[in-house]
Amino acid sequence: MPEKFDVIVVGAGPAGTSCAYTCAKNGLNVLLIERGEYPGAKNVMGGVLYRQQMEELIPDFWKEAPLERPVIEQRFWMMDKESVLSFGYKGLEWGVEPYNNFTVLRAQFDQWFAKKAVEAGALLITETVVTECIVEDGKVVGVRTDRPDGEVFADVVVLADGVNSLLSKQLGFHKEFRPDEVALTVMEVVNLPKDKINDRFNLEDNQGCTIEIFGDSTKGNLGTAFLYTNKESLNIGVGTTLSSMIKAKMKPYELLDYLKNHPMVKPFIAGGESAEYLAHLIPEGGYRSVPKVAGNGVIVVGDAAQLVNAIHREGSNMAMHSGLLAAETVIEAHRLGNFSQSMLNNYREALYNSFIIKDLEKYKDAAHTFEKYPQYFKEYVPMMNQAASKFFTVDGTPKRDKQKQIIKNMTSQRGTLRVLQDLYRAWKAVK
């Protein structure tokens, strides 16, 4: 191993690999360090990978990457105990090039992606934990690993070590995240024959469907559940913020059991065989939780920088794009021979001018609002289900009278003024 690299990237998830791939492709001497047995071995994702940000890195990647199904339908469920109010979009245009997004299994996808970085010239070492950054005269100059003689040096270290990012915490870039800034999600991969998946989700081969489930999926707490189709398996999972979990004294695995046995969900997974059980944190603090992302000789990308848009379940794409922006700054820094914080802050500027921070800024109050005012998931989801049931039940009542009854029910349960306040608050949180 050479003693000094142009850049060391810690973590071979989407953020780190994107950065390593781009730097290596541009002729930099790159070391990519991953603690897992192989990239993806420990990585967890509901499974939706977005085409746009991946294509920016590797055009036509879908022709060779290990993908599951292109998603042609996205459903959203407002679920009560014995009912579901659903809406969504299905479009055949998403099933053909250039596609919108795909379901993936991270253990396969991350390996393939890291192989691309290696082919571009990066050196990948696995089963190696970076224990700390080496700091000299206020500048990060390399990393210490758990290998014997495990010190390695570089002009720039890119921290792509995921949600906990112990390394950027050691540097003082952020404190321990609060329980309302992270969601704990548990998921299972359930094997099911392809034909059963196609029948149950109304799909053909090579067509995928995603369902996001709100309301009773988390027993009315802030959070969401998901059910996604792979080729011959389903990903089913559920998560809430740690603070909600603590407040409601919920155990994550009990919540997943509850979801799997819910009468609206059970038929989809019936007869399936549980193949894998996974748990992971998601950084959901949003705009206000984004830490310092650049220092002297160091840059932070992906989940380590809290770059997740929980409302739109976007994380992997933000990770990849931040990795690309970081690489562009590192390449320029290398050209100028300047690795100071002021130079590397070009990455911060690019990040804040990109869709990533713009989207996080748009939803900066959403999680806080929905956590502070639990009525949205606890009261309105059941009310909306009751209203739909009433409206669509044919019982001889004139429709105008039904409408009046529905509005009366809603306002008598919460009061007209409070309903109007709730509507205004929700609109403000997502506008």
Ligand SMILES: Cc1cc2nc3c(=O)[nH]c(=O)nc-3n(C[C@H](O)[C@H](O)[C@H](O)COP(=O)(O)OP(=O)(O)OC[C@H]3O[C@@H](n4cnc5c(N)ncnc54)[C@H](O)[C@@H]3O)c2cc1C
């Ligand atoms: C249950 C769940 C469902 C999700 N669903 C979606 C979805 O459908 N779509 C979506 O876009 N996003 C989703 N996300 C979010 C998405 O998974 C993340 O945003 C994305 O993986 C972030 O990529 P990353 O590279 O920053 O971090 P990670 O993917 O976490 O990668 C970090 C890497 O760093 C390695 N590492 C950590 N510490 C060290 C160390 N000290 N030394 C060496 N290596 C280290 C880890 O082993 C890992 O490989 C989901 C997340 C979860 C948990």
